[in-house]
Amino acid sequence: MNDIKGKLVELEIPRKAEYVVIARLVSGALARKMMLDQDTVDDIKLAISESCNTILKSPESLSTDKISVGCFLSEDELNLIIRDKGFEPKEKAVTKMSEKLYSPEDEENLRVCLIQSLVDDIEYLSSEGRHYIKLTKKASTLPQI
């Protein structure tokens, strides 16, 4: 991997559907800068999109009006952090995004199924309408061009 390791790149978008495309565009550009192959770039964009959808689809209670989308590349892994702006989980995030039995008729199920297949690890915490989602791809599963 290349010279953009070790720095968190974070974008804030308004908590509105029409801005999710911006998160995809930026994460796609970052993934290309990391010299990842096109399939992986597409996976990252989809994972970011689905994570934003998870936040947007939830009821707004204590959530802010912004979503933060962050990318952090280290020697060992790529972390994608998507959360209600400023929300830091106080406890270890749970890993299960959905306890429901899988049914392809349920859009939430589809979303969770897709995210789980695109990354190696998921941390997810939802508290009082606020969300923190951390997706991890190990370096060994990041093919480069």
Place this chain on the structure above:
Amino acid sequence: MDLGIDVQHQEKTTIVNLSGEIDVYTAPKFKESLINLIEEGFHDIVVNLQEVTFMDSTGLGALVGGLKRIKPLGGSLVLICNQDKILKIFEITGLNKVFPIYQDADQAIKALS
């Protein structure tokens, strides 16, 4: 990125040509188009995804919603898709077993006739 929706009626088949991105912002527009077509009596529908550059679960949800409405009416909803990155999400979710997916329009229309 906006979503283009172009509807063509060919004899008994309606082809919905989509272009652009189907996501949380544009999927409702697609869903509404599908529902309107079904309510207007068009029950044999081909959705062409060949010009779709991105699709996520919201797009899948719109398709599933259309299928759930059309099936009880004895209709069919099939897809045209030959892009690996779009086919992938159908495979991951198992929806490739729910929707007939064809490589081109000729195959899709032939399947419905």
